[in-house]
Amino acid sequence: MSEQPIFNDSFFAMGTRCDVVFLNIEQEFGEQIFHLIKNEVTHLEHRMSRFIPDSPLSELNKAGKNEWIPVTDDLWNILTICFDFYQMSNGAFDITAAPIIKLWKSNKPPTKDEIEKAKQISGFDKVEFDFENQKIKFKTDGLEFDLGAIGKGLALDSIKPIILKQGIENGIISFGESSILALGKHSNGKNWPLGIRNMYNFNKFVHVFSTSNETITTSATILNTDDGGVKKRKHIISPVSGLPVEVNKAVSIKSESATLGEFLSTSFLILPENDKIILSEKLKKIEILEVEYLDDNNFKSKLTIL
Amino acid sequence: MESKIKNRRDFLKEMGVYASSTAFLASIPWLDAFAQENGKNVAASDRVRIAVIGVGSRGRALLMNLQQVENVEIVAVCDNYEPHYSRAIELTDGKAKAFYDHKKMIDAVKDIDAVVVATPLHEHAHIVVDCLNADIHVFCEKAMARTLVDTKLMADTAIAKGKILQIGQQRLFNPVYLNALERVRAGEIGQITQVRAYWHRNADWRRPVPSPELERKINWRMYNEYSGGLMTELAAHQVQVANWYIDKVPTQVMGSGSICFWKDGREVYDHVALVYDYPDGSKCTYDSMIANKHHGLEEQIMGNLGTIEPEINRIYSENPPQAPGIRQLVHDIESSIFDVIPIGGATWIPETAVQYRGDVIAPYENNDSFLQFVGFAKAVKNNKPYPNLLREGYHATIAVLLGLQAMDTNEIVAWPAEYVMEKDV
Numbered sequence: 001m002s003e004q005p006i007f008n009d010s011f012f013a014m015g016t017r018c019d020v021v022f023l024n025i026e027q028e029f030g031e032q033i034f035h036l037i038k039n040e041v042t043h044l045e046h047r048m049s050r051f052i053p054d055s056p057l058s059e060l061n062k063a064g065k066n067e068w069i070p071v072t073d074d075l076w077n078i079l080t081i082c083f084d085f086y087q088m089s090n091g092a093f094d095i096t097a098a099p100i101i102k103l104w105k106s107n108k109p110p111t112k113d114e115i116e117k118a119k120q121i122s123g124f125d126k127v128e129f130d131f132e133n134q135k136i137k138f139k140t141d142g143l144e145f146d147l148g149a150i151g152k153g154l155a156l157d158s159i160k161p162i163i164l165k166q167g168i169e170n171g172i173i174s175f176g177e178s179s180i181l182a183l184g185k186h187s188n189g190k191n192w193p194l195g196i197r198n199m200y201n202f203n204k205f206v207h208v209f210s211t212s213n214e215t216i217t218t219s220a221t222i223l224n225t226d227d228g229g230v231k232k233r234k235h236i237i238s239p240v241s242g243l244p245v246e247v248n249k250a251v252s253i254k255s256e257s258a259t260l261g262e263f264l265s266t267s268f269l270i271l272p273e274n275d276k277i278i279l280s281e282k283l284k285k286i287e288i289l290e291v292e293y294l295d296d297n298n299f300k301s302k303l304t305i306l
Numbered sequence: 307m308e309s310k311i312k313n314r315r316d317f318l319k320e321m322g323v324y325a326s327s328t329a330f331l332a333s334i335p336w337l338d339a340f341a342q343e344n345g346k347n348v349a350a351s352d353r354v355r356i357a358v359i360g361v362g363s364r365g366r367a368l369l370m371n372l373q374q375v376e377n378v379e380i381v382a383v384c385d386n387y388e389p390h391y392s393r394a395i396e397l398t399d400g401k402a403k404a405f406y407d408h409k410k411m412i413d414a415v416k417d418i419d420a421v422v423v424a425t426p427l428h429e430h431a432h433i434v435v436d437c438l439n440a441d442i443h444v445f446c447e448k449a450m451a452r453t454l455v456d457t458k459l460m461a462d463t464a465i466a467k468g469k470i471l472q473i474g475q476q477r478l479f480n481p482v483y484l485n486a487l488e489r490v491r492a493g494e495i496g497q498i499t500q501v502r503a504y505w506h507r508n509a510d511w512r513r514p515v516p517s518p519e520l521e522r523k524i525n526w527r528m529y530n531e532y533s534g535g536l537m538t539e540l541a542a543h544q545v546q547v548a549n550w551y552i553d554k555v556p557t558q559v560m561g562s563g564s565i566c567f568w569k570d571g572r573e574v575y576d577h578v579a580l581v582y583d584y585p586d587g588s589k590c591t592y593d594s595m596i597a598n599k600h601h602g603l604e605e606q607i608m609g610n611l612g613t614i615e616p617e618i619n620r621i622y623s624e625n626p627p628q629a630p631g632i633r634q635l636v637h638d639i640e641s642s643i644f645d646v647i648p649i650g651g652a653t654w655i656p657e658t659a660v661q662y663r664g665d666v667i668a669p670y671e672n673n674d675s676f677l678q679f680v681g682f683a684k685a686v687k688n689n690k691p692y693p694n695l696l697r698e699g700y701h702a703t704i705a706v707l708l709g710l711q712a713m714d715t716n717e718i719v720a721w722p723a724e725y726v727m728e729k730d731v
């Protein structure tokens with residue numbers, strides 16, 4: 001056992017597990033902070049989930065065509081950020097794409113016709129913002145916001161100032177190990193070494209991010225199962241084409257903001273090379289790891305430091 | 307009807323206790339009923355001949371369950387209320403002999419092996435004792451009786467006559483409860499320190515009365531003379547579970563009862579809250595009310611390592627399994643190792659990383675009210691009570707009656723030594 005007290009607990013939220021680790025901290029104090037985190041995440045989830053029938057987001061989603069709907073401050077911030085992301089990514093990152101994504105969840109692939117219909121009731125361009133009065137309007141019926149792609153990032157970004165204010169310096173907060181905030185330093189005084197595994201060779205790392213007061217977020221179309229096997233998925237859909245991303249790829253982003261990280265990891269899975277370059281020009285203090293898994297148990301990786 | 311009848315071995319499998327340790331099986335003697343080969347083509351003389359006394363709401367359901375038990379024949383029915391009397395005849399296609407008076411029934415039908423008693427609470431003791439004295443085995447609905455003295459009389463008579471007296475505590479036969487109990491005994495949730503049980507409904511608990519003079523007969527639950535209200539009707543089930551899981555007899559009970567919402571002339575409390583103390587310091591806290599149903603019913607069995615919620619078939623660990631990367635990280639820090647922390651592993655697959663709502667205790671489709679009769683019929687056929695089964699129902703009734711006493715007198719009531727039934731070994 002180490003001499004320093006370490007606090008570790010977890011809870012379930014946002015469809016995954018949130019693990020909390022603090023270094024050099026008394027158990028009781030750790031518990032207090034843990035509760036703050038849990039409350040914050042629960043609160044966020046209750047406001048932003050479209051699965052909770054009376055959440056403010058669900059209320060918004062009920063709105064019909066051409067109604068101006070007033071939006072609360074917190075949701076307004078999130079929606080406008082997501083609108084920026086939508087524009088920055090040329091439509092690749094779109095929180096209104098649920099109808100298209102849903103199509104690919106069934107066992108048989110959708111028809112062209114079905115894709116066209118889904119496109120008609122989705123697309124951030126069908127949302128109008130009244131910036132002065134903080135209102136939005138849907139230009140079509142059936143439009144819905146889904147913050148699933150970015151929820152964990154928002155949660156990490158809102159937890160961070162809360163725990164910093166409590167004097168927590170070193171620790172890890174992880175949502176299912178796909179969205180991670182690394183605070184301060186590891187117990188050896190160095191940056192946290194967060195390793196992205198080679199999915200074909202579970203004991204090897206493709207890259208190790210040296211992380212301090214930053215977040216790592218990962219999105220992928222391929223993943224390891226619990227028994228170390230590999231599973232390919234077609235759940236990342238390009239809202240523009242309406243088609244799933246077919247290459248076996250994982251994108252991990254190191255950034256200060258986890259929200260930005262979630263946006264980038266998803267966008268970099270979808271975007272063509274050219275658009276990625278254009279998007280990269282607007283970024284700084286970001287590291288992007290793209291790993292493409294080839295059919296012959298090999299992989300290609302590319303690390304971009306901006 | 308035939309297709310609904312199941313093989314006993316299938317039951318055991320369904321009960322999730324088929325693969326149980328022999329030690330556990332031995333500790334629950336009434337599971338024997340399910341462990342033995344089922345007798346096909348039994349001779350008519352091997353049939354168990356049963357009469358049902360009190361064919362009201364519960365009695366009707368019990369009768370229909372009994373009709374699905376192998377080798378059981380319903381030879382007589384008895385109810386002193388004309389509409390239920392006629393309904394009982396219909397339910398048995400006129401095959402059972404019908405009576406208004408259980409004594410006349412006992413006299414007239416000579417070869418009754420067993421009776422099922424589902425009359426109102428105050429009509430349990432004298433009927434049960436009459437039957438036992440006539441050498442008839444008895445299944446009697448919970449709670450056993452309206453008074454401590456009657457409860458003891460019933461138990462003493464059964465023991466003296468060597469007859470079966472099985473009380474309708476159906477959770478004792480419920481696969482989920484049995485499976486959970488085995489896991490408790492194996493230490494999975496650690497030391498139980500509290501059972502928090504509650505039963506909440508939002509309804510006046512009254513039944514429609516066809517004419518005013520029938521009020522007390524139909525709504526017997528409302529009157530102290532006939533019923534202990536929420537305690538005998540609902541708490542009996544749940545305090546039985548607490549006693550069973552904690553595996554001790556309470557030492558004392560304190561409580562408070564009131565008529566808080568349904569001030570409609572009823573005499574029994576519509577709101578009760580109690581604490582039962584056990585010799586090891588553990589407690590059962592109990593409350594029941596009928597003006598809010600948000601929380602429903604549950605027995606939350608809490609140990610230092612986990613929690614069981616049997617009503618919803620859930621078991622929770624105090625330390626649910628960790629994400630692999632974080633598990634390694636914590637281990638590394640504790641061992642002063644500074645390895646790379648693997649992230650982006652399998653746990654983040656959205657559809658497998660579901661919300662932690664605990665685990666299912668056991669798959670369960672069966673009906674415990676039916677299973678208890680499979681056990682009962684087998685015991686009757688063997689002409690032998692299961693060890694310790696009556697003890698569970700007995701202590702449950704004593705507990706709820708003492709709880710009532712505590713609330714009525716506003717005093718802490720100690721469990722009298724003469725109301726402790728020792729375990730058979």
Ligand SMILES: NC(=O)c1ccc[n+]([C@@H]2O[C@H](COP(=O)([O-])OP(=O)(O)OC[C@H]3O[C@@H](n4cnc5c(N)ncnc54)[C@H](O)[C@@H]3O)[C@@H](O)[C@H]2O)c1
Nearest residue numbers: 360361362363364365385386387390424425426429447448
């Ligand atoms: N185990 C359970 O889950 C469960 C559920 C409900 C009720 N119960 C128990 O079942 C018993 C009956 O409850 P219920 O809701 O069916 O009541 P009920 O009033 O619907 O039925 C009682 C029946 O007994 C008849 N009866 C009364 N006195 C009689 C007598 N001396 N001889 C013959 N028949 C007589 C009545 O006419 C009536 O038909 C109670 O002890 C109750 O606690 C158990």
